[in-house]
Amino acid sequence: MKNRIVALLVLMLPASGVSPFVVATPVQLFGRDSKEQDKTRLLTGKVLDAGDNPLPNAVVYLTNTHTRSVKTYIVGPDGAYRFPALQPSIDYEVYAQYENRKSGTKTVSQFDDRTQVYISLKINTKPEKQ
Numbered sequence: 631m632k633n634r635i636v637a638l639l640v641l642m643l644p645a646s647g648v649s650p651f652v653v654a655t656p657v658q659l660f661g662r663d664s665k666e667q668d669k670t671r672l673l674t675g676k677v678l679d680a681g682d683n684p685l686p687n688a689v690v691y692l693t694n695t696h697t698r699s700v701k702t703y704i705v706g707p708d709g710a711y712r713f714p715a716l717q718p719s720i721d722y723e724v725y726a727q728y729e730n731r732k733s734g735t736k737t738v739s740q741f742d743d744r745t746q747v748y749i750s751l752k753i754n755t756k757p758e759k760q
Contacts, residue, residue: 671716673738675749676709677726684709685753688728695721718743726751 677688690703690711703711705726716722722738733751 669718669745670714671718671738671744672746673713673716673722673724673749674746675711675724675751677705677711677728677733677751677753678709679753679755685726685728685755688726688751688753690724690726690751693723695723718745724749724751726753728753728755731755 673692675690677685677690679685684705684707686705686707686709688705688709690705690713692701692703692713693699701713703713705711711726713722713724716738719740721740723735724738725735726733731753733753736749736751738747738749
């Protein structure tokens with residue numbers, strides 16, 4: 631069982647002659663809706679070439695638009711990436727790079743209420759014609 635921090639409330643009834651009593655509640659429930667706090671989002675997807683083939687070792691960049699902090703993920707042989715525990719009230723931008731080529735940037739909007747978001751990132755790996 632997980633250890634939990636508990637907030638204690640002491641309730642006293644003035645001049646009633648009743649002894650004070652203590653109510654214990656987990657901190658995450660004190661003053662908050664526990665369901666609201668537990669709501670995080672999961673972003674998954676794949677990095678693919680124009681023919682829908684996975685691009686192993688591509689790097690996916692996820693930017694928190696509020697703090698501008700960036701997380702990265704190096705995809706495996708199947709081209710899949712995963713960013714768990716994203717805050718639902720923040721927009722995120724995601725794009726991928728593979729061998730000096732970049733996908734378009736996609737946005738995970740705070741107005742999208744899905745708890746799991748899937749985004750494919752496509753990178754054109756063919757040399758550009760001159």
